[in-house]
Amino acid sequence: MGLQPGRGEASARRHRACRADGDTVGVLAGLLFSAEFIALYESLRWTTASRATLFIYAAPFFVALGAVFLLREERLRPVQWAGLALAFAGVALAMLGRTPGGGLVGDLLALLAAALWGATTLVIKATPLRRADPVKVLLYQIGVAALVAPFAAWAVGETAPKHVSYATLALLAWQGIVVAGVSYALWFWVLKRYSAPQLSAFTFVTPLVGVLAGWLAFGDEITPGFAAAIALVLAGLALVNWPRRG
Numbered sequence: 001m002g003l004q005p006g007r008g009e010a011s012a013r014r015h016r017a018c019r020a021d022g023d024t025v026g027v028l029a030g031l032l033f034s035a036e037f038i039a040l041y042e043s044l045r046w047t048t049a050s051r052a053t054l055f056i057y058a059a060p061f062f063v064a065l066g067a068v069f070l071l072r073e074e075r076l077r078p079v080q081w082a083g084l085a086l087a088f089a090g091v092a093l094a095m096l097g098r099t100p101g102g103g104l105v106g107d108l109l110a111l112l113a114a115a116l117w118g119a120t121t122l123v124i125k126a127t128p129l130r131r132a133d134p135v136k137v138l139l140y141q142i143g144v145a146a147l148v149a150p151f152a153a154w155a156v157g158e159t160a161p162k163h164v165s166y167a168t169l170a171l172l173a174w175q176g177i178v179v180a181g182v183s184y185a186l187w188f189w190v191l192k193r194y195s196a197p198q199l200s201a202f203t204f205v206t207p208l209v210g211v212l213a214g215w216l217a218f219g220d221e222i223t224p225g226f227a228a229a230i231a232l233v234l235a236g237l238a239l240v241n242w243p244r245r246g
Contacts (some may be wrong), residue, residue, distance in 0.1 A: 030144025047106025060119025087236025
């Protein structure tokens with residue numbers, strides 16, 4: 001009779017297998033993350049920033065759709081789907097009048113970015129990454145993006161800048177430390193604890209904040225329908241988070 005491995009050895013093997021699985025899906029999440037931003041930035045060659053913003057915030061719909069198959073315990077009820085639609089209508093209303101001059105290619109690339117964003121969220125939530133440390137999840141994405149980005153830039157004909165100002169360095173530090181560091185780590189931490197479709201719906205607030213920031217910083221025009229847009233987004237979020245009966 002052959003010798004059976006001890007409990008310690010079996011536990012170590014399971015740990016190594018889980019770590020390997022985590023590394024695999026971590027790389028996958030990083031590739032999806034990289035592809036999302038490549039698609040989004042390329043969309044700006046062909047469409048306006050406002051239209052790209054509108055289309056990328058279709059991401060919560062992709063998360064909710066994926067949850068039907070991958071996160072069955074988090075599937076949205078009809079009233080919550082209605083809330084998603086209402087909140088997106090609010091975003092569309094906020095962007096109304098700011099979206100002329102777009103092109104089909106750019107719009108489709110922005111929509112592709114939304115699908116990739118949704119896919120990244122689902123991979124993190126529906127795989128062993130949901131148990132990983134949020135900082136580790138962040139490092140998977142940043143690490144893969146750092147490897148992919150130079151080749152992507154070369155492929156689309158981007159050239160390295162010959163001069164970088166202090167203002168540019170400050171903006172890069174803000175993007176790297178606060179936006180891609182602190183905020184994403186917090187997002188992954190919250191994602192581990194709450195429903196992915198419901199949490200994704202809160203991203204509809206982001207473009208409204210962007211419009212307000214444009215008004216405060218650059219004097220951009222606020223249309224009369226903006227208050228209605230805020231009301232639609234808030235009403236939609238209320239429906240998405242509507243408690244179950246009983």
